[in-house]
Amino acid sequence: MKPLLKRLAKFLNQHRVWPDANEKTLSQLIKLELGHADILSKPCRINKQVKLRAHAPKTVLLICAGNLSVAVWQIFTRLTLLNVKTVYLKPPTSPYQQEIKKIAQLFLKNRFVQHLHFIQTISDATIQKADAVIVYGNDSTLETFRKRVIGEKKKKRFLGYGHKLSCGIIFSQDINPSTAQKVVTDFLTYNQEGCLSPHLFYVLGNVDQLACLLSQAIKKSFKKLSLPPLTSQQKAQIYLARQEALLHKNKVFTPTDDLNITLIVEKNSTFKTSCLHRVLHLKPARNLAHVTKLLAPIRPHLSTVSMSRVKPFDCGAARFCPIGQMQFPSLFWKQDGFGTLSELVTWETIE
């Protein structure tokens, strides 16, 4: 296992995926998830009476719907740690398809997986071959595959990642240019796409002040960001979102003086999804108890909450992180609150 971990750490460092990825942390991850670093290769003693062994899947079917590269790095790293031999990958039809394929091919080229098959349709035969099925997609996609997997004679693991929402919280005392710059990173990295991107920020202080600072920060860094151009449909959505904001007498900040980036300062605190396409809502909140109430309707869908000072609270979020870090989850991140390795293995108990 050690040579593999060493090679994997080197590979991840080469591609600057996680700054803390090294042989030790990778081993630590296995230990945290499975209880023992060697448990995948031999039975490990838990106490005087019991030994446990984890069997990793050999063949995995991975269905990606609209994933960003960060999720693909995550999942292939896990599959490598589990020593998965064969991966059937259904790439998304999104603009990220090529990038996702490229990352998968890097894992193949570096012999972290032995066989990689890109597939367009998911046949029953492919599902039959797989020991584990991992699906990213909307609720109906997950349900469809869950049913197909349950119907299989051969028992297999199923791991489904549905659509999620993220947001941020800024405390009054943290409203300053440095915070604004970090909010811009959360907001615009990956073009506000993916479940880690914020739809809105709750401000426990002067919302207008943060909006002004954000505008300034965006003006400074906009040209460096090389954001993709907007489509006609996206432009229309942004225009309508701005019109709606004006109808409600909300303030609209347009730091680039065009449709590229929109900040909407609202008086109403109720959680609202953004139309995305670089439209961020800023809403007032009194305190964390108030935010808890505001997030209650989306509790089952909440992924990440970034905070200007991390104070985990009971809102249902699967992850709390400092602002500026939303898009860069740790190696130890348990996506959607699931175990990263433990959900994919089957256990053998020896008494």
Add this chain to the structure above:
Amino acid sequence: MPATLQTLTQKVRLFIRSANAANSLLFDNLALELFHFHYHHNPGYRKYCRQLNQTPHTVTHWHQIPAIPQTSFKQAKTWLTAFPKPEAKNYFETSGTTSARKGKNYFKDLALYHLASATGFRFTFQKHFDLKKKILFLFLKESPQEANHSSLSYMFQNWKRTFGTSSSRFLISQNHLDIATLSKIVKTSQTPIFLAGTAFAFASLLDKKFPLPKSSVIMETGGFKGKTREMSKKDFYQALRKQFQVPDKAVYNEYGMTELFSQAYACGATGYHQFPPWMRFRILNPETQQLASPGNPGIIELIDLANVQSCLAIQTEDLGIQHGNRLELLGRTSPEIRGCSLTAEDLLT
């Protein structure tokens, strides 16, 4: 003499009745007259115009008439009619498929709605049917008695009364589509059938075959706004043709909405929408906030003279391209699911 709701209704009624002879100048004058009236008598619309710094002094052409966003009809606090609230008799309500809050269009009478929808029907479908004879209508929709706030149900009811045989009927009741009756009528009918309904209702029938009598017509409306079953229009029309054994030129799409009293129609899978003479559209470039040049996509704004009781200009949430006086409807601007972010609809269902 200042214009009143009655005098303007009468003018629009005359315009619609003589619509074949309607000319551009008449439309422009009547549109401006309606705009003045709405500015003075529709408080929600006036407020919106003032936000845009538009008044009867600044607006001199129908192109300049401010179009109220469709979403405004969803605000309970905003009164968007040109008559006092107590005079409202009923309202049409949006289906609410893509949003939690439903839009409401209040009205005090439906005479103009009936005239506009019947005249629009005559314009579009007289080439398929001899309108001196009664048509057998089958509606994949609830009756207005069951769907008291559905503008589509009222429109169908009006067609049935004006052009339909006594055996014309609504085939959805209590959320149940009466497939057995549909199948029986289709099999036994000796005359062409006009089969109309929501695209979603048609989609629920796609696995079955109902060959319609010769010269029958299908009209679908609504697309799959926000529903789970997504299909391209081309594929959908191909499936309809196969399922009902009708040619492409006998399949129509109706483009209408709760907020409007008139409708546009497109023929076949690739046809553009044509508007009746009392209705026009313009395409707004969201970037410049000016009219988009022909051939370029933008937000559709509709001007409907029959909307005397509410607002004559509506900014839709749809995208389109202008081709002469016809409209290529590109679909909703609604957010598509991207990455793994949730849409508002996902949250609320």
